[in-house]
Amino acid sequence: MERVTGGGVQSALLLASVGGFLLYRLLGRLRAKAALQDAVVVITGASSGLGKECARVFHGAGARLVLCGRDAGRLQQVVEELITSTRDKKQQTHVPSTVIFDLSDTQLMDRVAEDILKCYGRVDVLINNAGISYRGNILDTQLSVQRDVMETNYFGPVALTQALLPSMVRQHTGHIVVISSVQGKIAIPYRSAYAASKHATQAYFDCLRAEVERYGIFVTVISPGYIRTNLSVNAVTGDGSKYGVVDTTTATGRDPKDVAQAVLKAVRHKSKDVVLAGPLPTAAIYLRTLWPALFFKLMSSRARKEHKPKNT
Numbered sequence: 001m002e003r004v005t006g007g008g009v010q011s012a013l014l015l016a017s018v019g020g021f022l023l024y025r026l027l028g029r030l031r032a033k034a035a036l037q038d039a040v041v042v043i044t045g046a047s048s049g050l051g052k053e054c055a056r057v058f059h060g061a062g063a064r065l066v067l068c069g070r071d072a073g074r075l076q077q078v079v080e081e082l083i084t085s086t087r088d089k090k091q092q093t094h095v096p097s098t099v100i101f102d103l104s105d106t107q108l109m110d111r112v113a114e115d116i117l118k119c120y121g122r123v124d125v126l127i128n129n130a131g132i133s134y135r136g137n138i139l140d141t142q143l144s145v146q147r148d149v150m151e152t153n154y155f156g157p158v159a160l161t162q163a164l165l166p167s168m169v170r171q172h173t174g175h176i177v178v179i180s181s182v183q184g185k186i187a188i189p190y191r192s193a194y195a196a197s198k199h200a201t202q203a204y205f206d207c208l209r210a211e212v213e214r215y216g217i218f219v220t221v222i223s224p225g226y227i228r229t230n231l232s233v234n235a236v237t238g239d240g241s242k243y244g245v246v247d248t249t250t251a252t253g254r255d256p257k258d259v260a261q262a263v264l265k266a267v268r269h270k271s272k273d274v275v276l277a278g279p280l281p282t283a284a285i286y287l288r289t290l291w292p293a294l295f296f297k298l299m300s301s302r303a304r305k306e307h308k309p310k311n312t
């Protein structure tokens with residue numbers, strides 16, 4: 001009979017532990033993947049940009065989608081594109097539903113939530129993605145513009161979340177995702193309305209996470225850096241008119257498809273807070289906390305250099 005040496009036992013144990021760990025990870029991944037099949041996923045701002053790409057990846061993962069936006073025609077076009085793109089795929093997919101509303105009309109949100117719940121009787125994942133940006137000097141910005149950006153980016157998602165929350169509490173499960181921004185963590189010049197709305201978003205959803213965990217509800221705040229979408233074109237200026245320019249920062253930003261994949265991953269992993277940005281914005285976030293005086297100096301110098309906001 002062969003004698004098993006001490007070293008042999010150790011190697012066998014190590015091999016068994018590594019094998020066990022890998023199997024555990026694999027099972028976890030398979031479970032997370034399966035969790036989205038047939039899950040009801042609501043996406044706001046699904047007509048373009050990041051929302052449209054999120055629609056694509058969650059549709060591909062087999063979710064039952066409720067796509068939201070203000071323009072029925074554009075949303076229907078997204079629905080048709082999704083159906084065509086997955087026609088020959090093996091994965092079982094569902095024809096998405098649509099609900100049309102303006103997020104800034106917060107009074108309507110209880111009715112909107114009813115319409116959303118009528119689609120499939122429940123909501124498993126709410127992705128608060130819709131949003132608008134702003135470019136302007138505070139001195140030239142009407143208060144109504146500060147308020148309007150806040151209505152769309154902050155009160156809209158808050159109202160929709162609060163209208164859908166009781167159904168998630170009743171079912172004792174749910175996941176609320178919000179697309180914030182790096183500008184929810186640091187404030188840069190000529191973005192007052194936008195940065196303020198995203199800071200408020202971060203704070204509200206951090207409070208929510210702590211309060212609803214006991215009901216089995218997860219909250220994920222995602223803070224991307226620049227993404228190649230129409231955000232800058234659709235941004236409003238200090239007098240409420242459309243900015244209408246594709247900024248270089250936006251044009252050279254991340255591919256929205258990659259960001260949508262990261263959103264899918266964050267939902268599968270039930271991540272709490274995800275920053276999707278390069279080294280400089282990430283360093284700036286740390287600098288704001290660890291050495292605020294230097295951060296403020298850098299922002300003042302940036303403000304002096306960029307005093308013509310249309311040239312950002």
Ligand SMILES: NC(=O)C1=CN([C@@H]2O[C@H](COP(=O)(O)OP(=O)(O)OC[C@H]3O[C@@H](n4cnc5c(N)ncnc54)[C@H](OP(=O)(O)O)[C@@H]3O)[C@@H](O)[C@H]2O)C=CC1
Binds near residue numbers: 050068101234
């Ligand atoms: N692009 C970027 O660099 C970054 C974007 N983000 C965030 O990503 C999110 C998506 O923006 P993005 O895809 O880039 O920009 P887009 O302008 O391409 O998309 C914005 C979406 O929001 C919807 N929307 C805007 N206002 C309203 C409203 N009042 N009611 C309902 N829907 C509305 C639009 O729908 P409609 O068809 O009705 O106009 C559109 O689908 C935003 O929250 C943004 O702040 C975060 C970091 C970086």
Ligand SMILES: CCCCCCCCCCCCCCCC(=O)OCC(=O)COP(=O)(O)O
Binds near residue numbers: 191224225227249280
């Ligand atoms: C230890 C060294 C630290 C060096 C820090 C230098 C400071 C550099 C400042 C970097 C600022 C980054 C801003 C990033 C902004 C951003 O990514 O915003 C994402 C958006 O939401 C875009 O919206 P917008 O409407 O502004 O296009």
